[in-house]
Amino acid sequence: MIKHFPPKHLLLVIFTISFIVPSAFSQCPFTFVTYGSTGAAPSPGNSVVIETCNFVGEYETINGVVAGDQYTVNYSGGTGSYIVIYDNTFTPIFWGPSTLAFTATYSGTYYAISYIDAFCNTDFSFSCNSSLWSNVTPLPPPPNDLPCAATTLTPSATCSYATFTNDNATASPGVPVPGCAGYLGGDVWFTLTVPASGNVLIDTQIGVMLDGGMAIYTGTCGALSLVECDDDDSPNGAMPSILVSSLAPGTTIFIRMWEVGNNNNGTFGICAQEIATCGTPLTNDYCESPAQLTQGPGSFSSSTSAIYTADSPGNLTSTFCGSIENNSWYEFTALSTTETFDFVSITGCVSAQGIQAAVYEVIPDINGCCDVLILSSNCFSPSTTALGTVTATPLIIGNTYLLLVDGFSGDACDFTISNWVATGILPVELSNFYGLALTEHNAIRWETSSELDNDYFSILRSYDGVHFESIGEVDGIGFSQDLNYYQFNDRDIRSGKVYYQLEQVDINGHRELSELIALDRKAGHEGLIAAYPNPTTGIITTEVNGISGSKGVLSVTNMNGTLIQQKTVYTTGIEKHQFDLSNYEPGMYFVRYQDSNSNQTIKLIKQ
Numbered sequence: 001m002i003k004h005f006p007p008k009h010l011l012l013v014i015f016t017i018s019f020i021v022p023s024a025f026s027q028c029p030f031t032f033v034t035y036g037s038t039g040a041a042p043s044p045g046n047s048v049v050i051e052t053c054n055f056v057g058e059y060e061t062i063n064g065v066v067a068g069d070q071y072t073v074n075y076s077g078g079t080g081s082y083i084v085i086y087d088n089t090f091t092p093i094f095w096g097p098s099t100l101a102f103t104a105t106y107s108g109t110y111y112a113i114s115y116i117d118a119f120c121n122t123d124f125s126f127s128c129n130s131s132l133w134s135n136v137t138p139l140p141p142p143p144n145d146l147p148c149a150a151t152t153l154t155p156s157a158t159c160s161y162a163t164f165t166n167d168n169a170t171a172s173p174g175v176p177v178p179g180c181a182g183y184l185g186g187d188v189w190f191t192l193t194v195p196a197s198g199n200v201l202i203d204t205q206i207g208v209m210l211d212g213g214m215a216i217y218t219g220t221c222g223a224l225s226l227v228e229c230d231d232d233d234s235p236n237g238a239m240p241s242i243l244v245s246s247l248a249p250g251t252t253i254f255i256r257m258w259e260v261g262n263n264n265n266g267t268f269g270i271c272a273q274e275i276a277t278c279g280t281p282l283t284n285d286y287c288e289s290p291a292q293l294t295q296g297p298g299s300f301s302s303s304t305s306a307i308y309t310a311d312s313p314g315n316l317t318s319t320f321c322g323s324i325e326n327n328s329w330y331e332f333t334a335l336s337t338t339e340t341f342d343f344v345s346i347t348g349c350v351s352a353q354g355i356q357a358a359v360y361e362v363i364p365d366i367n368g369c370c371d372v373l374i375l376s377s378n379c380f381s382p383s384t385t386a387l388g389t390v391t392a393t394p395l396i397i398g399n400t401y402l403l404l405v406d407g408f409s410g411d412a413c414d415f416t417i418s419n420w421v422a423t424g425i426l427p428v429e430l431s432n433f434y435g436l437a438l439t440e441h442n443a444i445r446w447e448t449s450s451e452l453d454n455d456y457f458s459i460l461r462s463y464d465g466v467h468f469e470s471i472g473e474v475d476g477i478g479f480s481q482d483l484n485y486y487q488f489n490d491r492d493i494r495s496g497k498v499y500y501q502l503e504q505v506d507i508n509g510h511r512e513l514s515e516l517i518a519l520d521r522k523a524g525h526e527g528l529i530a531a532y533p534n535p536t537t538g539i540i541t542t543e544v545n546g547i548s549g550s551k552g553v554l555s556v557t558n559m560n561g562t563l564i565q566q567k568t569v570y571t572t573g574i575e576k577h578q579f580d581l582s583n584y585e586p587g588m589y590f591v592r593y594q595d596s597n598s599n600q601t602i603k604l605i606k607q
Contacts, residue, residue: 053129057113075131147254158273161204178229209267293421334399350411430447450480536604
């Protein structure tokens with residue numbers, strides 16, 4: 001016979017059952033029955049296994065819990081699937097089925113026990129439970145997450161990248177959307193003041209972030225107006241770069257930086273470089289600093305690589321036959337009323353769109369900057385890799401003109417022009433080349449301030465200054481716009497004069513020779529060898545060559561002779577020592593080394 005409950009009795013049964021489960025959780029007394037491991041609570045964003053085999057009803061101890069942090073606790077592998085968290089007085093304060101989430105109410109020690117069910121049933125038979133504690137507290141955003149907390153950048157004469165991150169950055173509310181580079185939030189902010197020249201380059205480089213976006217704004221941090229947005233104009237991969245030249249000196253700008261898609265956030269580099277009145281030229285990158293062409297048998301090769309930036313002085317954009325992305329300049333003197341430039345090779349184009357080129361007569365302004373550009377030839381722009389000729393006419397014999405070569409739509413190509421030879425387009429900008437006659441070898445050292453498709457250096461040696469032989473090779477960096485240092489030790493030494501020369505070889509096999517240097521083995525060199533980089537913005541490296549075991553003093557003084565740093569050195573040959581001048585005023589300083597045999601001084605410029 002089926003027994004039917006009256007409605008009011010059924011309601012009482014349901015009401016009673018509904019209160020059994022939660023009351024059971026709240027009344028589970030602390031068992032004090034053996035215990036598993038003792039562990040430390042994880043920090044935000046991390047997880048830790050506290051126990052790998054805990055029986056049901058046994059407790060574990062968790063130290064270092066932080067008030068306000070959010071945690072999840074998961075028991076798995078055994079029969080214990082209900083969790084109770086106890087405070088340091090053994091009072092139950094949180095409970096629920098695995099996975100249990102709670103927010104800590106105080107900092108210190110907590111206890112956790114797993115039960116079979118909500119009725120606090122235990123099981124001391126073999127039933128291993130593993131406990132995983134996770135701290136799911138949202139990580140704080142970077143300090144420059146919002147415009148009003150923007151990090152200040154100070155434009156300098158060179159691009160010196162500083163590393164930042166947009167990890168855990170949020171979307172800035174109330175700011176106009178950039179409109180480029182896949183903005184989906186995750187931005188950080190910088191600010192700077194436009195320098196006296198009115199020109200500042202803001203460039204970025206990859207880190208964890210591989211594809212970035214950047215926008216600049218004017219106004220106040222609470223009311224910003226979009227000026228420009230960029231995706232990947234930097235030569236450093238798919239990173240952004242913006243040249244600010246249309247804002248008045250003294251204008252405060254805000255820089256918004258984010259990762260395209262907001263799905264690979266992390267570190268990146270950024271720099272702010274003040275550009276001089278006519279720009280800061282790389283070799284033949286700017287109109288004011290062209291490479292030099294001379295008519296004659298032979299040819300020269302160059303490229304439209306991304307190391308060349310867009311340079312559009314004066315009225316160039318209105319007179320050229322295409323857009324400007326990565327142009328370079330080549331100056332020549334007209335020897336007849338018509339000059340031709342035959343492109344006999346165009347290879348290696350990334351997008352198969354080739355190059356575009358034209359010849360201009362250039363009229364400078366009062367500062368010597370390219371101002372008025374008069375088209376003096378056909379504008380060669382096939383939009384393919386087809387070969388062709390630029391014919392400049394009519395020209396005035398004896399006058400100088402400039403050949404412009406650009407990649408069509410920014411295409412990066414290698415090209416060769418016949419019947420002209422060039423100087424000043426060496427893929428490597430060699431900023432220093434010197435040698436030292438040391439006791440056991442000749443030390444050959446050189447520095448580059450930029451490199452384009454640089455494969456390697458061949459070191460050439462001669463004992464008469466005429467006949468040279470290759471004595472070794474040093475691999476190049478390849479592509480760089482930073483200062484790089486190289487060295488080679490020639491251990492096959494003789495007395496008397498010896499000459500050295502560098503042969504730089506690019507990836508396509510093009511070769512260029514450096515100037516000659518000479519060493520006299522009779523002279524030798526001891527004491528202070530070098531101090532670099534010079535000029536410097538901070539840390540300098542000094543090189544000292546002393547007799548083994550000699551004691552000397554290495555010091556830095558300012559223009560007034562005031563000693564600012566000093567160290568005692570015990571040399572055992574060539575040694576390097578560093579000084580940090582970051583906190584000292586710009587100006588002239590003197591690095592001096594003294595020992596019983598030497599007394600040398602090198603003048604140093606601090607920028």
